[in-house]
Amino acid sequence: xTLSAPKRLFSTRPIIAFSIIVLFKSYLTWMVVFGSPSxxxxxxxxxxxxxxxxxxxxxxxxxxxxxYLTANLLITAILFAVLMYYKYYGVIVTTSALKQVNxxxxxxxxxxxxxxPYYLLVFIDVILMFYFLMRKxxxxxxxxxxxTSVSKRMLTxxxxxxxxxxxxxxxxxxxxxxxxxxxxxMGILNYEAYTIFGKKEPELVDSSTITQEKINSxxxxxxxxxxxxQGAAKGKNLIIIQLESFQNFLIGxxxxxxxxxxxxxxxxxxxxxxxxxxxxxxxxxxxxxEFIVNTSxxxxxxxxxxxxxxxxxxxxxPRILTENGxxxxxxxxxxxxxWNRGELYQALGFNRYYxxxxxxxxxxxxxxxxxxxxxxKTADELEKMDSKDQPFYAxxxxxTAHHPFTIPDTKYKMELPERYEGTFVGDYIRAQxxxxxxxxxxxxxxxxxxxxxxxxxxxxxxxxxLPIYSLDRDDxxxxxxxxxxxxxxxxxxxxxxxxxxxGITSPKEFDQLGGQVDLLPxxxxxxxxxxxxxxxxxxxxxxxxxxxxxxQRYYLPTGSFVSSKELFLSGSGYDDGTHHPLAGDGMESxxxxxxxxxxxxxxxxxxSDSYVxxxxxxxxxx
Numbered sequence: 011x012t013l014s015a016p017k018r019l020f021s022t023r024p025i026i027a028f029s030i031i032v033l034f035k036s037y038l039t040w041m042v043v044f045g046s047p048s049x050x051x052x053x054x055x056x057x058x059x060x061x062x063x064x065x066x067x068x069x070x071x072x073x074x075x076x077x078y079l080t081a082n083l084l085i086t087a088i089l090f091a092v093l094m095y096y097k098y099y100g101v102i103v104t105t106s107a108l109k110q111v112n113x114x115x116x117x118x119x120x121x122x123x124x125x126x127p128y129y130l131l132v133f134i135d136v137i138l139m140f141y142f143l144m145r146k147x148x149x150x151x152x153x154x155x156x157x158t159s160v161s162k163r164m165l166t167x168x169x170x171x172x173x174x175x176x177x178x179x180x181x182x183x184x185x186x187x188x189x190x191x192x193x194x195x196m197g198i199l200n201y202e203a204y205t206i207f208g209k210k211e212p213e214l215v216d217s218s219t220i221t222q223e224k225i226n227s228x229x230x231x232x233x234x235x236x237x238x239x240q241g242a243a244k245g246k247n248l249i250i251i252q253l254e255s256f257q258n259f260l261i262g263x264x265x266x267x268x269x270x271x272x273x274x275x276x277x278x279x280x281x282x283x284x285x286x287x288x289x290x291x292x293x294x295x296x297x298x299x300e301f302i303v304n305t306s307x308x309x310x311x312x313x314x315x316x317x318x319x320x321x322x323x324x325x326x327x328p329r330i331l332t333e334n335g336x337x338x339x340x341x342x343x344x345x346x347x348x349w350n351r352g353e354l355y356q357a358l359g360f361n362r363y364y365x366x367x368x369x370x371x372x373x374x375x376x377x378x379x380x381x382x383x384x385x386x387k388t389a390d391e392l393e394k395m396d397s398k399d400q401p402f403y404a405x406x407x408x409x410t411a412h413h414p415f416t417i418p419d420t421k422y423k424m425e426l427p428e429r430y431e432g433t434f435v436g437d438y439i440r441a442q443x444x445x446x447x448x449x450x451x452x453x454x455x456x457x458x459x460x461x462x463x464x465x466x467x468x469x470x471x472x473x474x475x476l477p478i479y480s481l482d483r484d485d486x487x488x489x490x491x492x493x494x495x496x497x498x499x500x501x502x503x504x505x506x507x508x509x510x511x512x513g514i515t516s517p518k519e520f521d522q523l524g525g526q527v528d529l530l531p532x533x534x535x536x537x538x539x540x541x542x543x544x545x546x547x548x549x550x551x552x553x554x555x556x557x558x559x560x561x562q563r564y565y566l567p568t569g570s571f572v573s574s575k576e577l578f579l580s581g582s583g584y585d586d587g588t589h590h591p592l593a594g595d596g597m598e599s600x601x602x603x604x605x606x607x608x609x610x611x612x613x614x615x616x617x618s619d620s621y622v623x624x625x626x627x628x629x630x631x632x
Contacts, residue, residue: 101190187568525572
């Protein structure tokens with residue numbers, strides 16, 4: 011039987027053939043994640059594969075080709091997961107993130123909408139090998155030929171050099187703060203191994219030493235003797251409306267003379283509007299926003315807060331308000347098991363929740379009833395709650411404007427210019443236009459039922475909708491048209507906050523910096539409930555206006571933060587980090603963020619991790 015040179019190499023020297031295959035796949039992955047790769051990729055990815063292949067050569071006395079195929083398939087799966095996860099989240103996937111694969115499959119339409127066809131090239135060898143191995147004669151020849159032994163001395167040398175290269179890539183870069191930089195410095199496969207075998211338990215600060223004074227000192231907060239608007243909304247209902255994927259650029263946006271979100275525009279113009287407001291979420295996205303807003307803690311270093319902290323008794327807004335005579339409930343049209351919300355709501359102390367079982371499956375969009383159903387049925391329930399002799403707190407979680415934003419044609423409330431048709435940005439704008447339309451109906455309904463006048467209403471975006479790393483050339487051009495400059499990380503994580511309450515709020519635009527972590531203390535001040543016994547990491551945005559410090563995680567690398575001057579993105583540490591202005595003018599930053607702020611942001615994260623991790627565990631419900 012005559013074989014071409016490549017086939018002969020594959021069959022008789024699989025260690026070389028599969029190493030070349032891994033190099034090709036790694037090069038493709040690097041192009042997507044890190045930009046144009048250099049041939050240093052050869053010395054970062056291939057040594058890891060050679061270690062695996064040497065072990066196969068040493069220990070596989072039979073079925074050697076099967077082990078090679080299995081190892082190649084696993085490496086392929088890892089690299090493909092890295093590709094897809096990066097395009098969705100902008101981070102390097104790790105085993106802790108893959109544990110939540112059941113949550114990712116629930117939004118599979120979102121994930122696969124981001125896939126470029128050439129990503130499938132990582133599977134081309136798998137397909138070709140499967141085809142050839144189905145041909146029995148060649149398959150038998152390859153299986154037999156692949157059993158050819160390799161010199162043990164040669165294997166030992168290759169293994170030793172490969173192990174040395176892996177350690178050379180891993181050890182000097184293990185202290186790097188930026189997870190993407192770390193993966194680039196180590197190599198993707200080395201980084202994945204490092205996250206498994208080099209993982210260390212975080213050092214926890216003794217919770218007894220974590221005081222509000224210490225937190226305030228790190229945030230440079232000064233006590234306010236006579237807080238403005240303290241208790242101004244005392245006794246009023248609290249309605250928090252969390253808007254799915256709603257970014258701040260939508261406020262006031264017009265496209266060819268058409269308003270995109272007229273109802274939110276009106277709310278922002280007639281009430282308190284905070285334009286420099288930023289997300290703090292991580293892997294759990296919407297559920298993380300629920301956690302942060304209700305606790306004023308930061309997300310955990312790994313995993314979603316709903317998974318990591320749901321077993322705790324969490325000091326929270328629902329618990330505080332329950333102690334002050336409030337009824338509490340949360341409303342979401344998806345199943346409560348999604349992102350472990352059922353456990354989170356118990357941890358937060360909500361009296362009850364309303365999920366898919368309550369809202370039903372009529373008019374389903376993506377994975378739950380539409381916002382129209384959400385708002386109509388929620389308004390009915392709020393009216394019942396209002397009839398009782400106690401105020402209520404209701405958190406309402408919208409969902410229809412969810413990634414990938416391809417709402418049904420029947421939900422279209424506007425026509426877009428031709429240049430937006432068939433684009434990711436266009437789908438996003440159309441979905442948010444619909445979400446705003448039904449929000450306006452909800453506001454009108456609250457007013458007609460007499461709920462608006464007797465409530466404190468808080469509206470904010472839960473997280474970004476248009477990740478920079480998910481946009482193609484056309485999308486980036488549209489965003490540059492909207493902003494008047496190149497869309498940036500600062501713009502990406504900027505979400506709006508509007509606070510409305512008749513007789514209390516008035517038309518006012520606030521310039522100070524704020525984040526989701528600040529909502530609990532701000533709301534507590536307005537409702538006149540004390541936080542003296544509750545550790546919190548946010549600040550009252552109506553009284554602490556001169557400075558703020560917002561540590562970031564997950565969507566931005568660890569060590570990143572937003573200060574009152576700019577967004578800082580960490581590198582290996584502070585010195586090689588990058589500075590991005592908040593002014594929204596696209597100009598280069600004057601590098602206002604300091605190393606002291608960098609260190610304080612990291613310490614705040616450590617204190618939050620330590621405090622929440624050492625809270626008492628909940629008794630399991632029977």
